[in-house]
Amino acid sequence: MATQFRDLTRTCVLNGVSAPKWESLVQELKKRNPSISDDEVGSQVWAALRPLFATHPAEKNLPQYVPTAVLSGIISLRVLTIGLLTQPFVGSSTSSLSELSLLDQLVQHVISALMSRGPPPYILLPTPSEGTLEDVLNAIHSGIHLVKFVANLRTQALAHHPALSATLSMHTLLLLLYALNSVPGLDALSLNDATDLQAHLAEIAVVLASSVEESSSTAQRIGEWSHQISFHVYRLQGAQSDAPTSTRLSQAAVIYNSRAPGSFQDVALPEGSELACSVTIQRLVNVNPGAGSSVSATGDLLALYRSFDMNSAVFVRSLLLTAVHLVSLSRQGERHQAFSKMAAFTIARLPRLLKYVEEIAHQPSPSDDLRTAVSSSLSFVVGDPNLVAACSGRSPEGNATTDGTKELRREDLVFAHHLVHCFAKAELVKDEHVTLASIAPHFPTDRFELDKVRASALDDGVTLEEWFLAKLDSGAFQPDSELVNELLSSYSSHAAFANFAYDSVQAACSEGKLALLAALSRALYLNSDLLDVVCLHIPIAKLIRRMVGFMTGFDFFSANDAQSSLVEFGDLIFFAQVCTLRFKLPVDVAAIQIPSRVSTPLSCLSADDIITTQKWIHSIFSPASEGIDDELQRHTEPLALLRLAPTILVEGFNNQTSDNVHDVLLGGLDYYLSEILRWTLPSVLLALVASIEREGPGAGIRLEALHKLVTSPNCPAPAVQIAGPSILRLLRLPFIEESSITDVKRLCMEIIGAVNTLLNAPSDTGSSSAAPSKSTHADYPRALVHSLLIPKAVPSPLPFGRLSSCAPSAILGALHQQLIPLMLADGRGGVSISKPTTILSAAIVNARPQPPYLLSHLLQEFVPHTLSRIGTLPLPPIPDNITPLVFLIGVSVSSLHSTIQAREAAAAYFERNGSLDSPASEVAKFSQQLDDLIKNFIRWLEVPKVETSSLRSILLQRLRARSEFGSHFGATI
Incomplete structure (x- = not known):
């Protein structure tokens, strides 16, 4: 009977x-034959x-x-996966190019179909067991087939057909992501099946570790799976350990170590626990960039805690060692002040979460046990x-001195003190005034505790x-001065300075x-390290509010020395700006004018401001x-000057007509560097x-001005650290990247080098058109999307690994901006809609469960505004022009629905597991x-009530x- 479906x-x-017509016929035939299983139909x-792709292409x-x-x-994921990957030519060294091309085509069809569904459901830790054992095993076997297939591709088939390497491997990894996400639970999994899958996941993890263009979302999902499987095997075997004496790390931990020169590979944790902790901490950081005490964060941590069949000491030791390990990875190649989200989370929020675990731990005397465990682990x-x-980003091999002792730098000391200080604040060590010496008496701090400052x-x-x-x-507080080094090298010294x-x-x-x-402000904003250690001891937000x-x-106007008062007041404003932006402080931003790209035109200023601005422009x-006279300085209030300074510069450039305009303009910049x-x-x-940006190719003199300001030794580093990302994004705009003028290229390379130096990021050594590094500037998603939308003579596969490394909201925002011209084009945009479609699909598929503010903005602001712009065009709208808008709206709305379902599923999970926060009402x-x-x-x-009603209907x-x-x-x- 089932052959009816094949014949049809x-x-x-x-x-x-x-x-679509075929689908309706199949569905009707299924209704007439209810006894035939779905798998048999598929x-x-x-x-x-399958044969038709080869015989009737x-x-x-x-x-x-x-x-x-x-x-x-009609065809389930399991049936399709096994059908694809059990073909005789898969993984064979004799596979023909046509066979591999056929497989690549089929996998692309599957990925396209799966992506159009919207984001996959977000599976919590541990995954609720809501499926049958058969469902679990079917999906697991599909995953094993995929794992073997990718491994074979890497080792055999693609060695003979390298042209298919990137696309086929990436498509297959994405298919693996869907296979893993389809598994409903593990509780019914037998030990043999779990061990089998664990071995194959380790195999694919090794493949990913050697891959240059890997999908980070797939790697993360494999990590989550591996840690869940490890827990399951751990529990089934009844393995327990009272101390971290295991000498073996899991495959994933070895991969982490292999990517971080100098990381401590010899520090072992209980079998399975190091991967569990690392994945959990990574998830806590990704889901909770804020306080770290939300429902999701505490729920994940409690689930992890309950997954361990061990006492609190082993749990804390495992979690803390893994946290320190992750900090070391995030610090590789970075200076101390460049805190990553992982480092900041581990140091500042992990103690608070452990404090929360202490309050609910169901064991005798949880407080004493946990405190003892924390002290021992620290x-x-x-x-x-x-x-x-390693946490300071240095190789342990470089520590030894000539006399055999360990040389410690101030970054080492600061990290150790910071970690101890945060646990003391959370009251997880007994003495709130605990010192490093009391926690680790053998910590070699003698040379730093001489306290040269007091002496x-x-x-x-x-x-x-x-x-x-x-x-x-x-003025002794200069960067890298002996005084600053002394303050940073001793905990008691920088504590004294903080007080x-x-x-x-x-x-x-x-x-x-x-x-x-x-x-004091100048000393702190010029020395980022010093500002860091001061923040260990005093509440910086309280300090800024006071200032x-x-x-x-x-009362500025009653000051005796106008110039000195202006300079000194400026230092206060600069310090407040730097701290507010760097630490994201909730202070009154209106009082300090947080820097923005806005320069108010003269016509929009008040009469008094216009007069003041014109006087400064003239000076x-x-x-x-003849320069800036004292009278002008005395009668310009500093906060007003801060607000008008951008307008003074921009209008000064716009109003020049003299013959020596070049020298006049660039000479005037010396005042901004004073x-x-x-x-x-x-x-x-x-x-x-x-x-x-507004001037475009005609902005040559302005580009020279930017070059002079940024590359000057008098330019304060914090100014470039604030404006640096925007500068780097500017230099990657088409009219600058595609310029053939040698001087423009030279200026751009020198600006990029100066900005990267001040941002503590590596400078580009090649062309400025090279793909920007995510660590180099914050506008990586926009630059990435822009580069992907540029028409190319030879189509290339999308870099899904790079796309999935960006926040989905960032990819969406970049696409919204990049697609506006395409929506308003006259049909000659030159950009295929298939590529933006795939980019947006990849971003949505990798979305995390966070409030979709950008999608809400899309429906409430972006769409009405875009329709009003289209409606005012002299030409009637071409239907194809709104295809991008249709897609953006469709995917966004489906994503909102998926978000609702994911949040409701999370609420149900927490209710079942007795969450203390009871988020059901909030959800x-x-x-x-x-x-x-x-x-x-x-x-x-x-509702057709305005002139854009026809467009709405369409x-x-x-x-x-x-x-x-x-x-x-x-x-x-």
Whole structure:
């Protein structure tokens, strides 16, 4: 009977029947034969389709059958995977190019179909067991087939056909991602099956480790699977350990170590626990970039804690060692102040989460047990110079000195103290005033604890406070100076300076001592390391609020020395800006004017501001100017000057007509590099970048100005650290990258080198058109999407690994911007819609369960604004022009629906497992908000009340006509 489906499918293909019509015929036939299983139907359909790809490749409808069959459920993922990967030519060294091309084509069809579904469900740790044992084993065997297939491709087939290497391997890894995501649970899994899958996942992990273009999302999912399997095997075997004495690391941990020169490979954890901890911490960081005490974070940590059949000491030791290990990986090649999210999470938030575990741990005397475990673990971590050195981004092999002792640098000491300090604040060590020596008495800190600062003060016969004040007055706090090195090298020294800084700010604000505040601010914003260690001891947000309050109430016009007061006030503003942006402080930003790209046109200023701006323009850029006089400085309030500084620069460039304009303009920049205006540079640099973008190819003089400012030794590093990402993004715009002018190329390379140096990132050594590094600047997603949308003579596969390394919201935002011209084009855009479609699909597929603010913005702001722009064009809209908009709306709405389902599933999981936070009401409110958003948007499309009503109707018709979107917009599919 089941052969009916094979015959029907073959007949439809050969007679040109469309895929949707064929689907309806198959569904009708299934209704008439309810006794035939779905797997049998799928197998027969596949048996009909597979030979046709080889014998009838010219059939134009044939490629649509596989995606249609997958989306409709006629062919299950398991049947298709096994059908694809058990072909005799898979993994064979004698495979022909046509056979591999056929396989690549089929896999592409499957991936395209699966991506159009929207994001896969987010599976929590541990995965709820809601499926049958048969479902679990079927999906597992599919995954094993995929693992073997990729391994064979790497080792055999693709060695003979390298042209297919990138596309086929990547498509297959994505298919593996879906196979893994389809597994509902592991609780019913036998030990033999779990061990079998564990071995094959280790095999694919090794393949991924050697792959250059791997999919990070697939690697992460494999890691999650491996750690769940490890836990399951661990429990089934009944293995327990009272101390981390195992000498073997798992395959994944070995891979982590192989990618991090100098990491501590000899530190072993209980079998299976190191991978579990690392994956959990990574997930906590990815899902919870904020406080770390949310439902998701605590739930994941508690699930991990309950997965261990061991006491709290082993759990804490495993978690802390893994956390330190991950910090070391995130620090490789970076300076101490460049905290990654992983490092910041581990140091600052892990103690809070462990404190939360302590409160709910169901064991006798949890407080004493946990505190003892923390103290013991901290002693082990900070007492090992190799571990501490690895966290500072250095190789342990470089620690040994000539006398055989271990040489420690200030980064080592700062990290160790920071870790201990955070656990002390969380009250997880008994003494809140704990020192490094009390935690790790064997930690070699003798040379640092001599406290040269106090000794110097005693030698000078002054108090420590007087000694610090004298050093501030003399300007001794220069980067990498001996004084700064001494402060950073000793915990007691930088603790003393932190206390001095806090007390001085409080006293100076009360007594109106602007000079002292300025000197202290300058010392801190010029020394990032010093600012870091100060933040270990004092609440920086409280400090900034106090200074902002002082600035808003300061009577500048009554100051005796106008120039000195302006410079000193500028130091306060600069310090507040740097701290606010760097530490994301919730302070009154209106008082300090956070830098932006906005330079207000003269016509939009008040009459007084116009007069002030024109006077400054004349003083800085006029050939007849004799400089900035004291009267102008005295009558310009610093906060007003901060607001007007970008306008002064931009208008100064716009208004030049003299013959020597080049020398006048570049000469005027010297004022911005002087003490008088140096503190305005963050806003000035951002405004200059925006001005260059507006001018396009004619912005030569502005590019020279940017070069002079950024490469000057007088340019303060914090200014470039604030504006650097925007500068790097600017230099990768087409009109600059494609310029054939040698001077432009030279200027760009020198600017990039200077910015990267100040950002502590590697400089580009090749052409500026090279793909930007994610660690180099924050606009990597936009640059990546821009490079992918550029038409190429020879099509190349999309780099799914690079795409999945970006936040989905960043990819969506970049696509929204890049596709606006295409939506408004007249049909000659030159960009195929298939590539943006695939990019957006990849971003959505890899989405994490976070509030979809960008998708909400898409429906509430972006779509209405774009429709209004299209409606005002003189030409009637061409239907193909709104295809990108149809796709963006469709995928976004389906993603919102998937987010609702994922949140509700998470709430159900936490309710089943007795979460303390009871998020059900919050999830219900969240789901209702998203549901209302979608309904209101669809209602807006349906109501024809404005001039864009025809476009709305077209959009709604297109959305309902597409099978993958129709059900989300009220159509019956």
